[in-house]
Amino acid sequence: MSGKSSKNNPEARGKVTALRKYNGKNVKPVLFIKSGVGRYIAAAFEDGNLAIDKNTGLPLAYKSI
Numbered sequence: 001m002s003g004k005s006s007k008n009n010p011e012a013r014g015k016v017t018a019l020r021k022y023n024g025k026n027v028k029p030v031l032f033i034k035s036g037v038g039r040y041i042a043a044a045f046e047d048g049n050l051a052i053d054k055n056t057g058l059p060l061a062y063k064s065i
Contacts, residue, residue: 030050
């Protein structure tokens, strides 16, 4: 095994990304599913409440933060 490492080695994986912040509070990614809207990764505060967009009334996409 010249130069190869196991794909299951935790040290070979990328670094863990930090949680993103919205309005000064940490948000975590959660799966949001709603009929007619679809499913996407949304942002939720650490207490479990979703970060809501004021214009649409839907949860913010985690990638847009």
